[in-house]
Amino acid sequence: MKVINTIAALKSLLEPIKLAQQKIALVPTMGALHKGHVSLINIAQQQADVVVCSIFVNPTQFTDPKDLEKYPRPLEHDMKMLEDAGCNVVFMPSVTEMYPRPEVWHIDLGPAEFLLEGAFRKGHYQGVTQIVKKLFDAVNPDIAFFGQKDFQQVLMIKNMVAYFNMPVEIVSCPIIREEDGLAMSSRNIHLTAADRKNALVLSRALGYVQDNFTAHSIPELLKEAGKMISNTPGVVLDYFTIANGETLLPEEDKTHHPIVALVAARVGQTRLIDNMILN
Numbered sequence: 001m002k003v004i005n006t007i008a009a010l011k012s013l014l015e016p017i018k019l020a021q022q023k024i025a026l027v028p029t030m031g032a033l034h035k036g037h038v039s040l041i042n043i044a045q046q047q048a049d050v051v052v053c054s055i056f057v058n059p060t061q062f063t064d065p066k067d068l069e070k071y072p073r074p075l076e077h078d079m080k081m082l083e084d085a086g087c088n089v090v091f092m093p094s095v096t097e098m099y100p101r102p103e104v105w106h107i108d109l110g111p112a113e114f115l116l117e118g119a120f121r122k123g124h125y126q127g128v129t130q131i132v133k134k135l136f137d138a139v140n141p142d143i144a145f146f147g148q149k150d151f152q153q154v155l156m157i158k159n160m161v162a163y164f165n166m167p168v169e170i171v172s173c174p175i176i177r178e179e180d181g182l183a184m185s186s187r188n189i190h191l192t193a194a195d196r197k198n199a200l201v202l203s204r205a206l207g208y209v210q211d212n213f214t215a216h217s218i219p220e221l222l223k224e225a226g227k228m229i230s231n232t233p234g235v236v237l238d239y240f241t242i243a244n245g246e247t248l249l250p251e252e253d254k255t256h257h258p259i260v261a262l263v264a265a266r267v268g269q270t271r272l273i274d275n276m277i278l279n
């Protein structure tokens with residue numbers, strides 16, 4: 001496994017591979033790797049010749065400075081996970097490597113930018129697309145893999161790729177969960193034992209909605225899920241919605257496809273997100 005810290009070194013490693021017409025995959029991450037990230041690498045390995053994983057805690061997508069400051073950075077653990085997963089290249093740049101000078105970034109990501117996560121983390125998707133564009137320019141991948149856990153992020157990245165007309169295929173990969181259903185997330189490390197128990201209500205409420213999607217109306221499903229969450233101590237709901245999977249607007253027509261239930265909540269001091277596709 002090669003560990004690379006600069007764009008120049010990355011380009012000189014990857015350009016001959018690209019010229020030899022080998023397929024290059026990119027798995028962008030912010031580190032603190034878990035089985036969810038490994039699953040993205042494993043899916044990438046099935047579809048490409050060379051897998052590059054980037055680890056970069058991107059400051060421009062954080063809207064809460066405390067969230068950025070306490071973001072976990074367990075470097076040795078990450079290197080071992082990537083080595084064990086058989087990752088070919090790790091790209092781990094510094095902040096100045098990615099942002100050598102002040103820059104203005106703003107692109108039109110469509111109206112869904114301002115909904116859900118975009119409403120609670122203002123400017124978040126400008127920061128995400130800014131760094132993903134830089135990573136795509138540095139790696140020049142044929143294909144890039146993202147988790148469905150960040151459902152809105154995948155939509156925003158697809159919109160960014162369309163905006164710049166970039167020749168990169170974007171693949172959304174299934175959510176990997178703990179045995180009891182909690183979606184794996186780097187931020188789960190911040191949960192206390194009580195939070196960890198309370199956090200289960202998120203996947204349970206989503207599971208309830210998924211299991212009962214044909215039997216009940218959307219307002220009934222939302223009411224029941226809302227009740228489940230508000231009856232759980234220590235959980236403060238930001239949103240629970242049943243939405244059109246393309247516009248992210250609340251969906252009323254059950255025949256539309258895809259429909260997705262999305263949730264975000266603060267569990268103790270930790271903000272978690274999760275979702276399930278319903279049809």
Ligand SMILES: Nc1ncnc2c1ncn2[C@@H]1O[C@H](COP(=O)(O)OP(=O)(O)OP(=O)(O)O)[C@@H](O)[C@H]1O
Nearest residue numbers: 029030031036146147149150175176184185186187
């Ligand atoms: N449980 C999961 N299953 C599948 N993919 C995941 C999972 N968790 C994260 N990913 C994906 O891994 C990629 C890198 O995510 P990131 O490094 O932010 O990890 P994270 O666990 O989502 O952390 P965070 O606490 O920031 O939400 C993203 O495309 C994300 O959607």
Ligand SMILES: CC(C)(CO)[C@@H](O)C(=O)[O-]
Nearest residue numbers: 028029030058128131150
């Ligand atoms: C895509 C990403 C690596 C960009 O910083 C980040 O938003 C993430 O980890 O999901």
Ligand code: BAL
Nearest residue numbers: 030061062124150153
């Ligand atoms: N996994 C999405 C990145 C973030 O929360 O900033």
